[in-house]
Amino acid sequence: GAGVSQSPSNKVTEKGKDVELRCDPISGHTALYWYRQRLGQGLEFLIYFQGNSAPDKSGLPSDRFSAERTGESVSTLTIQRTQQEDSAVYLCASSLDRGLGNTIYFGEGSWLTVV
Amino acid sequence: QKEVEQNSGPLSVPEGAIASLNCTYSDRGSQSFFWYRQYSGKSPELIMSIYSNGDKEDGRFTAQLNKASQYVSLLIRDSQPSDSATYLCAVGNSWGKFQFGAGTQVVVTP
Numbered sequence: 001g002a003g004v005s006q007s008p009s010n011k012v013t014e015k016g017k018d019v020e021l022r023c024d025p026i027s028g029h030t031a032l033y034w035y036r037q038r039l040g041q042g043l044e045f046l047i048y049f050q051g052n053s054a055p056d057k058s059g060l061p062s063d064r065f066s067a068e069r070t071g072e073s074v075s076t077l078t079i080q081r082t083q084q085e086d087s088a089v090y091l092c093a094s095s096l097d098r099g100l101g102n103t104i105y106f107g108e109g110s111w112l113t114v115v
Numbered sequence: 116q117k118e119v120e121q122n123s124g125p126l127s128v129p130e131g132a133i134a135s136l137n138c139t140y141s142d143r144g145s146q147s148f149f150w151y152r153q154y155s156g157k158s159p160e161l162i163m164s165i166y167s168n169g170d171k172e173d174g175r176f177t178a179q180l181n182k183a184s185q186y187v188s189l190l191i192r193d194s195q196p197s198d199s200a201t202y203l204c205a206v207g208n209s210w211g212k213f214q215f216g217a218g219t220q221v222v223v224t225p
Binding site: 031033035041042043045048050055056091093095097102103104105106107108109 | 147149157158159160161164203205207210211212213214215216217218
């Protein structure tokens with residue numbers, strides 16, 4: 001596609017429910033990133049994929065959070081047993097590769113509200 | 116210590132003046148440096164990238180990098196009301212991890 005595509009764009013869920021957020025990176029981009037941004041806050045790194053492997057999962061806040069990527073394309077971020085503090089916009093980004101000179105481009109984000 | 120630090124602002128700048136934004140980073144192995152602009156409710160968009168020491172100019176924007184001081188800055192010349200946004204500094208290491216600062220809010224006043 002022309003840009004990074006994320007779905008759903010907005011999600012309201014009840015506390016305790018599971019949610020899945022999807023990211024479709026720019027075609028041909030091998031690196032994929034998930035960030036979280038709470039209202040009025042900066043970007044919080046969650047996880048990074050190079051191809052289908054995740055060399056860095058250090059940012060995942062708890063074991064309720066998991067992510068996978070298949071076919072070196074689409075990635076899914078899953079949040080189990082959602083809590084109110086999970087309310088944020090979840091931004092996905094991709095880059096052509098991970099080396100010097102590669103820029104990351106963002107999707108429009110998935111806005112999650114846990115009520 | 117945060118990996119990437121920025122002044123939170125807000126930085127108030129008169130229209131037509133120069134806005135100066137600063138960013139410091141802690142990882143000496145960092146290799147790529149970026150400035151993103153983020154309007155309220157929108158995702159970040161790339162303004163500038165810089166990889167070597169010195170200045171890089173693109174239109175009204177100039178990025179400056181000093182790896183010895185672990186410092187990167189952004190100058191916005193002839194500031195316009197449309198420049199009012201939050202500016203995010205991002206730093207990438209050799210294996211592709213990008214860390215972002217918390218952002219500096221810029222307000223350009225007519």
